[in-house]
């Protein structure tokens with residue numbers, strides 16, 4: 001028995017990274033998966049390597065017409081039970097160096113894409129008798145950083161939109177939750193694939209390393225499954241403890257951060 005037996009799921013941004021890991025994991029748990037992305041070659045390859053229960057569709061999440069086509073493909077595979085709004089882009093830049101076009105590019109993919117995705121699956125999920133929408137936000141949707149004006153705006157928005165949809169659609173048995181990953185070892189989280197970047201930035205984090213894509217995928221799997229049947233409007237941090245707060249050298253309780261010792265005197 002798989003944890004997603006009999007369910008059809010659409011996963012956006014599934015040609016690589018976390019989306020691909022989610023598609024692979026969902027299929028291994030019995031789901032039929034529609035992988036959507038704008039990277040057609042990589043997306044086709046990912047779907048082919050997953051097998052007969054996976055289909056790739058060209059889905060630019062910022063285009064309403066693409067969503068209609070993706071939902072159509074999903075309908076041909078069975079009742080739509082899950083959507084993971086995972087696709088996103090990031091364009092780090094100081095505020096004064098961010099043009100309106102740059103800003104809107106990020107908002108259109110991350111925020112508008114999530115809005116269009118939720119809208120597109122409403123009717124099919126109602127027809128299916130319910131469903132689960134998992135919106136991938138970020139720790140930058142809980143707290144921000146310099147250089148992330150557009151990305152952080154979009155990720156805070158996803159967090160809020162998740163709660164609106166959860167409140168509106170609970171009556172249809174459609175659950176809507178957000179996941180807030182910390183650093184994850186993908187092209188977005190570690191663009192130069194640098195082994196140093198897998199540890200150094202995380203030295204003050206409870207689990208002092210970057211996350212693996214599958215560690216986010218397992219959280220999405222849980223929220224998509226019936227095991228989460230009473231969970232909606234929730235924020236699930238998958239961040240190695242970043243949200244709990246940083247390790248503070250100089251106070252007791254940890255000895256693995258080299259800095260200065262605790263000296264109450």
Ligand SMILES: NC(=O)c1ccc[n+]([C@@H]2O[C@H](COP(=O)([O-])OP(=O)(O)OC[C@H]3O[C@@H](n4cnc5c(N)ncnc54)[C@H](O)[C@@H]3O)[C@@H](O)[C@H]2O)c1
Pocket residue numbers: 012013014015016017018019036037038039059060061062085086087088089109136137138139180181182183184185186187188189190
């Ligand atoms: N990697 C991290 O450190 C990190 C941290 C927090 C949150 N996240 C979030 O996790 C999610 C997955 O990111 P990732 O780390 O796998 O990044 P990634 O860049 O490896 O993958 C993103 C995928 O989205 C696709 N995409 C981009 N624009 C698209 C569009 N318009 N339509 C459809 N697909 C599009 C890309 O082609 C790519 O396949 C994103 O929502 C990201 O914001 C990532």
